[in-house]
Amino acid sequence: MAFPLRTDLPPMEAASVDAIPLGDAWQYEPKWDGFRCLAFRDDGEVELRSKAGQPLARYFPEIVQALAALRPKRFVLDGELVVPSGEGLDFDALLQRIHPAASRVKKLAAETPARLVVFDLLADERGASLVERPLRERRAALERFAQKNFPTGADARVRLSPATTELKLARKWFGAVGASLDGLIAKRRDASYAAGERTAMVKIKPLRTADCVVGGFRYAEKKKEVGSLLLGLYDADGKLHHVGFCSGLKAAEKPALTRKLEALVGGPGFTGRAPGGPSRWSTKRSSEWQPLEPKLVVEVSFDHVTAGRFRHGTSLLRWRPDKAPRQCTLEQLHQKTSRALAWLR
Incomplete structure (x- = not known):
């Protein structure tokens, strides 16, 4: 088994700022209220890793199954694990998924299935690394990847996270913080994937x-x-x-x-x-x-x-x-x- 990238790759992190940064250099995304997750696939093998590098696959079998069902055999995605519920996201239900009993995990996976909301593509379907590419190229590649391969429908477990360069829409997302969102993310469009660093991405969380x-x-x-x-x-x-x-x-x-x-x-x-x-x-x-x-x-x-x-x-x-x-x-x-x-x- 040889994943396209090493599974201990640390995810890019965000520095906290007080205001939304302005200008064409920025791409804005919702900050989802869930668990950060890097997803690796090599043929029939799928690995999920947390922000701290801990394995998550055993806790989210429905996500593993959904990723294994995608047509590309090799890729690496960066995203957020969330559990939709009612009018927003249920963080408590997400916490319940981290359970030592496999039978409990299986039951919860059926009762409160998770979604993987994807916002970056780190290795494409050929297994080629994109981490050195600027975000504007990675985002375009991700949108093509999602359009070709992500399923549609209410029960789809893998979703493409929205992104925009329009400040008006970013502010609308920022105004929705509380039920589904934990804040707003802004990323530098000309920056490569800064693994483990806080140099290419900021987060804004309202009080x-x-x-x-x-x-x-x-x-x-x-x-x-x-x-x-x-x-x-x-x-x-x-x-x-x-x-x-x-x-x-x-x-x-x-x-x-x-x-x-x-x-x-x-x-x-x-x-x-x-x-x-x-x-x-x-x-x-x-x-x-x-x-x-x-x-x-x-x-x-x-x-x-x-x-x-x-x-x-x-x-x-x-x-x-x-x-x-x-x-x-x-x-x-x-x-x-x-x-x-x-x-x-």
Whole structure:
């Protein structure tokens, strides 16, 4: 077995920037909310590798099967593994696919099949490497490859990711971040494939804000003072659900804040989903939290939502004494998918 490129080839990475770069030198693409994946094929052999170089083929047999069914016998693709669901992409369902039991993987592959959204061609159907070619040539080759070989239809497992040089469309994709997208990617059209580097591609991820109830807090590891705030939002039935946390509090403010929070200890805390339940966010200290009376409201910034909660920690922007806790609802986290991306489902 000899794949066209070495399977430990690191994928090209993106540097974070605050604004969309402008000019004809850039190509724009949606930043999909999934797992980065390099796909290698040599005749009947297919290999999938993660961003960190770990093998993924056993976890996504439906993708292996789809790639093996393509007419070309040799190629290397760069893309993103995603799981469509409802109006967007289900990152939690994607995480569930990384399971040690083959029977579980097989069941999930049938129930929540993945897609490979392809955005680069690193070796063509002859097995010839394209990594030294500029992006404008690789993209043209990828579009020809996809038109000739990618299946069509709602159940197609391999899809071509859209790309554009039009700023208006790029901004439209950027406005759809939240349900299917994790941000926007901009790539230099004259650059070769910068494996393992951040010199030819940037990513732009917008920050959103939400007003949340402080339903509890955790003490710091070594000091008897607040370490993080536990955030909650109300559902339509009036239940307060834990949706994430806020750390990075200013050291000088912690003593006074600790006293303020301790005066509210003993309240109902979270009446819906609470910290400490079985989830991928649980830690060894997940049950060590103090429930509070739901009287304090904070405005926080966040980058992404998964399964009705903040995927990462949030940043405290300000306290909101002017906001009633009951005004802090889960509706703030809902965002619809752009119709331009409906083809993925």
